[in-house]
Amino acid sequence: MKKISVLGSTGSIGTQTLDVAAKHSEHFQIEGLAAGGNTDLLLEQVRRFKPRKVSVATRELAERIQSEVPAGTEVFYGDQGLIEIAAGTDADMVVTAVMGSLGLPSTLAAIEAGKTIGLANKETLVTAGHIVTALAREKGVKLLPIDSEHSAIFQCLNGENRKDLASITLTASGGSFRDRTREELKHVTVEDALKHPNWSMGAKITIDSATMVNKGLEVIEAHWLFDLPYEQINVLLHPESIIHSFVEFRDTSIIAQLGNPDMRVPIQYALTYPERWDSPAQRLSLAEAGKLQFREMDFERFPCLRLAYECGKMGGTATTAFNAANEVAVARFLRKEISFLQIEDIIERVLERHHNIPEPELAEIEDCDKRTREAAAKL
Numbered sequence: 539m540k541k542i543s544v545l546g547s548t549g550s551i552g553t554q555t556l557d558v559a560a561k562h563s564e565h566f567q568i569e570g571l572a573a574g575g576n577t578d579l580l581l582e583q584v585r586r587f588k589p590r591k592v593s594v595a596t597r598e599l600a601e602r603i604q605s606e607v608p609a610g611t612e613v614f615y616g617d618q619g620l621i622e623i624a625a626g627t628d629a630d631m632v633v634t635a636v637m638g639s640l641g642l643p644s645t646l647a648a649i650e651a652g653k654t655i656g657l658a659n660k661e662t663l664v665t666a667g668h669i670v671t672a673l674a675r676e677k678g679v680k681l682l683p684i685d686s687e688h689s690a691i692f693q694c695l696n697g698e699n700r701k702d703l704a705s706i707t708l709t710a711s712g713g714s715f716r717d718r719t720r721e722e723l724k725h726v727t728v729e730d731a732l733k734h735p736n737w738s739m740g741a742k743i744t745i746d747s748a749t750m751v752n753k754g755l756e757v758i759e760a761h762w763l764f765d766l767p768y769e770q771i772n773v774l775l776h777p778e779s780i781i782h783s784f785v786e787f788r789d790t791s792i793i794a795q796l797g798n799p800d801m802r803v804p805i806q807y808a809l810t811y812p813e814r815w816d817s818p819a820q821r822l823s824l825a826e827a828g829k830l831q832f833r834e835m836d837f838e839r840f841p842c843l844r845l846a847y848e849c850g851k852m853g854g855t856a857t858t859a860f861n862a863a864n865e866v867a868v869a870r871f872l873r874k875e876i877s878f879l880q881i882e883d884i885i886e887r888v889l890e891r892h893h894n895i896p897e898p899e900l901a902e903i904e905d906c907d908k909r910t911r912e913a914a915a916k917l
Contacts (some may be wrong), residue, residue, distance in 0.1 A: 543570035546635035593619030667762035689804035690795035713748035754846020
């Protein structure tokens, strides 16, 4: 039986991870759950899966739920609580599904403890890819991707000789506004932006999909996961989200991974790797799909993707600044303090002022993250 801890258990990836675990309950035991402030859902999960340890965002929330968790379940909170769930249980695998750079310290702690990582927190590699991948190599820890695009690339490369690889291509749905012009984007609302045409995701990642920041983060993550230069990482607009990504080899052969858009498939593959088990997802019928569409990526229409490539190639703290500025800008948009197009404006203005540190230590990354957030909050 595989023992699992889930960081971000009440979010979209976290709840779907627990769905997969419940379907195969004879194979999985939930050791730890960490959530933010959704204590009602967390308590439901605790009663169902009976983890040994749980964590919430604050001391007040921890005190509130203490009397409601089953006997034998310890309650933690805050940053240290996340680290406890990541590294302080008997879990064999930790699914890192918390949103944003908050996931970095707990992921590093889990790697240090020798846990296999089911990586759904792309910001961990975006902000500190050189540190995370180096530590994973040192500890002999697997980083198994959960994002549908990176899972697709991972699957396409299985059994292949890496020296024969020519390029990888991440597909992008285009998000809520893929068919709108930039002029039409001037007056879109938060409610408009949250209507993703293909995927059911959390608010932040849905906005990131609309700005194409999410694809930019995935490009940077792919650079670290697959040890590839940015010149070998492409993005293609694919509205149907059926081809999740593909690889091309030097003999011009292309291998792609296809399926209906259902995050339970890449989640389950990470949990059961290298095996494949029955899935609750609906089987893909290409006859019913009828046709698949593709468009070249327009970097003028989606400037945030251009900025992500530029930051990735620059390296150092540039990607940390890109991510931090975006997290603040998206939060401000969701609070209706700024317009949709001001998200990319804030990111670009922050990056114009950024002083890059080429090979940052963890403390320098944390300082950059803090200073960038302060700057983005004022613009």
